[in-house]
């Protein structure tokens with residue numbers, strides 16, 4: 503069987519380890535051949551391919567980014583669509599696709615599978631917001647990068663007796679903020695799932711300051727302050743019609759300074775969280791998911807993605823995978839909040 507692999511949506515540490523896992527298991531055990539589509543769904547629509555053999559994936563598990571490139575191209579837009587993709591696959595002799603991507607990618611994969619294409623998914627998001635899998639690769643690395651950055655923000659904050667605001671990724675959910683904030687000993691963690699008033703933030707900042715600490719406030723990009731209706735967005739929409747987020751930290755810093763009289767600085771960690779080498783945990787998870795995706799194609803599990811459940815890799819239908827966001831449970835937030843201030 504000849505299989506096309508694509509990486510689509512925002513990149514994330516571990517993508518190359520997935521590609522390597524698929525190709526090694528597929529070529530050595532499952533008698534499969536591979537090509538890579540360049541630039542996500544764009545490569546599928548435009549038939550932009552590279553051959554992917556064992557030699558092409560040598561040593562890449564530790565490399566950040568994706569050797570295939572990625573994009574947020576929607577395969578249904580412009581000249582795309584199932585007929586065109588099917589025709590391209592037939593011409594290139596490709597029997598099936600493994601799509602590695604997040605919510606947008608898997609939604610597109612589901613529509614294409616419903617139209618008769620043979621697709622298996624591998625979940626990818628540093629936000630860790632897909633309910634059907636316990637963890638996504640890239641999340642552990644992002645949390646470590648954010649924690650390292652916060653450790654650094656704390657020493658400069660302490661030197662200047664400033665309040666430091668650290669903005670991390672997290673479109674709909676606050677997992678990166680919760681984990682990195684807890685790890686760094688933040689005095690407040692603000693996440694999309696929790697309506698928090700500026701009065702509460704002031705209380706935590708002032709209480710830390712009163713003990714002689716430099717307050718650290720961690721905010722997820724999707725956080726909606728008490729008075730607002732939507733997450734802060736000033737950069738329009740992406741190809742899937744979702745607002746591009748980022749900038750809430752810069753908005754909060756002057757408000758905190760004004761309310762408390764404490765000099766405040768904001769740092770947006772942004773794409774630094776998605777760059778560089780994956781952690782060992784992410785490499786292992788990504789490799790296992792890749793190997794399982796090769797098996798899943800062999801078994802003809804079209805319209806399903808591989809997922810981590812406990813310590814086992816299982817198959818989950820796209821419908822279930824897309825059905826629910828994995829939000830931070832109230833109990834997890836309340837537990838962390840006991841240490842705020």
Ligand code: F6P
Pocket residue numbers: 512513574604627628629671672673723740746747776
């Ligand atoms: O979906 C993952 C994510 O990293 C979000 O946390 C963030 O909002 C978005 O991607 C950023 O996307 P882009 O790389 O297109 O700016």
